[in-house]
Amino acid sequence: MMRPFKRLLSREEALAIISANVRRIERVERIPIEASAGRVLAEDISADLNVPPFSRAAMDGYAVRAEETYGAATYAPKRLRLIGRQNAGEWFEGEVGQGECLEVATGSPIPRGSDAVVPMEYTGLIGDIVEVRRPVHPGANISPEGEDIKMGETILRRGEILTPGKVGALAALGRDSILVYSKPNVAVIPTGSEVRPPGSPLGRGEVYDTNSYTLSALISAHGCVPKRLQVVPDEPEAIRAALRMGLDQDLVVFTGGSSVGTRDLLAEAVEEVGRVLFHGLQVKPGKPTLFGIVEDKPVFGMPGYPTSCLSNAYIFLIPALRILAGLPPYEPRRVRGRMAERVVASTGREQFLTVRVRDGLIYPAFKESGAITSIAQADGYTIIPINADVIEEGEEVTVTLFE
């Protein structure tokens, strides 16, 4: 039962296996644009109208026939008769005739007959006569119909992530709903006969479920929907049943199984109905991390210790979640700083050291891989290369921030 790990894979090998075996889900749904920021567009969006939908004034001023302003100067103004005023949202039914002008506000339609706008500041008003003090050329201070977007033009494409600006563009095109890729559903299955959900009293020998909450928060932050299942005891039939139930979702993450025996239960359950693609990584903490495919769906087994689970989820689970959701690779923020104290590393495995960042100095937050304080207070992690023995005090390191 206590089967040894097969060859331990490096982080890079594991990530390559994950990206080769996870694909975007193809389920789509129609949602209102109000709820679409951050979502992945599942249709091309082309314009059903010109933007602007009509030629409009780009300044407050007077709509004129440009040629009638030629030669205008401060001391030799051209005089035009004001035939009315048109605000944005109004539609002047008349026409600007010879020797005439119409007051327009920014955004208001350009009336028939006129072909330019003289800005307010280059004019004076005496009774119903407008004095134009500078000439304008045809088209001056006008945004012509379709200048920005021409009807039929494709503005956004399937697969794009909707930023606030793109949501605004959808609105500008008059779209109130769009097709997006559905958020993948992720089964989160805590295991361990000693594990109890928070909010209930602990019996002797029991501890609270931590990892399914950590993971669910991470899953929500990366475009997926966590579905937390009940805690599963360390028994073969229970693990098998939980796996079957988890496969109703798009991805399954088991967490817990801190003992070698429990980890093997999951590996065996996956092997029975699918394939284990790796089980065991050359990283610390996180050696027992498991990844497999069952019925085309990715299955992860995360380490049971909270710090191991969290750092392995940042490194291995997030990439899978984002591929599934159609999101671009995660680019976490990184900061550089100097180690505040000497850290002895374990050679032969790449080490993820959880750290705190204070005033540019980097302090190890890691107490032991079970430590809750470590995940509660860590700002991020730094990677100690596979063959490093030690990081000296004052050595510069890069910290990837937990966010």
Add this chain to the structure above:
Amino acid sequence: MMRPFKRLLSREEALAIISANVRRIERVERIPIEASAGRVLAEDISADLNVPPFSRAAMDGYAVRAEETYGAATYAPKRLRLIGRQNAGEWFEGEVGQGECLEVATGSPIPRGSDAVVPMEYTGLIGDIVEVRRPVHPGANISPEGEDIKMGETILRRGEILTPGKVGALAALGRDSILVYSKPNVAVIPTGSEVRPPGSPLGRGEVYDTNSYTLSALISAHGCVPKRLQVVPDEPEAIRAALRMGLDQDLVVFTGGSSVGTRDLLAEAVEEVGRVLFHGLQVKPGKPTLFGIVEDKPVFGMPGYPTSCLSNAYIFLIPALRILAGLPPYEPRRVRGRMAERVVASTGREQFLTVRVRDGLIYPAFKESGAITSIAQADGYTIIPINADVIEEGEEVTVTLFE
């Protein structure tokens, strides 16, 4: 009516005024920890229990009396009688007596009588006799009760932002709900007699509301809840009524009012019942941005042009939203790259140039401040300093990403 702007403020002056006049809201609410990631904690969290809640095995192996292993070696093993097996989640009622040991799994309680765990790999099992091949010291491979967190210790403090790791720490302490600061509600009020909501047909001279959607997406992304009000026509009484209605929320943002006249309507409405703290900025686009305080609540007037509105919201509105929500200052991601083409800047005003980033080259995305394509396709903006005339092709610039 067409009142000129007073002195134009710099970006820094405007930001200083905003941060001096906006405070975190003090409303709190109790929520389940499942929904707490990203929220701001409104209570100190101290531990109601020790973590771990009992001394437990840190390895799979045998619980022993350490002194009985002294002198053990591969070819001179110490022999102990196996009195049973205890998994995680079980509680062994007996005691490990002299010459005895108990099999334990990682995470299982340390039975009475024993004071160390010999890892499985340093043992052999013959019938009910365990051969111990290495000595262990007292406490070896045990996580003692309270090692990580001692009952009564404060683990998280009011004002902290709940990361996935901190949510996990709450779970580990058995908390299923917590007090957080409520998300501020933000009234978003589109103005303009020509503005119609998307999803409805456009009449002549009308355009679709863009900015209230852009702003709502941004407001959601920065810890607040947008409450979009109906489009308000450019009329004094309508603006006044919308302001009154908006003041039911924690912050009010008007958008639109592209003409000078409309902008003045808002300034007048704010002055009647509160104070305008600035109206007019030395930035392009965005000159007309307005900020005031009414009944202790911040009121913004954003420019009407989509690109102006969006870039000014990134720069001036987000800081206010985050203060209100109790979030730390936004640190957007920045990238550096070389300008792909020469850009002529307008001197005398700081210019926010929306740009696209492609293969490390920076292209202006800005067509004109009304351009929807500009906000749809821009990846971010670069700031052209107030006295720069031009950015040369190949010059290196910093781009702040829209995200």
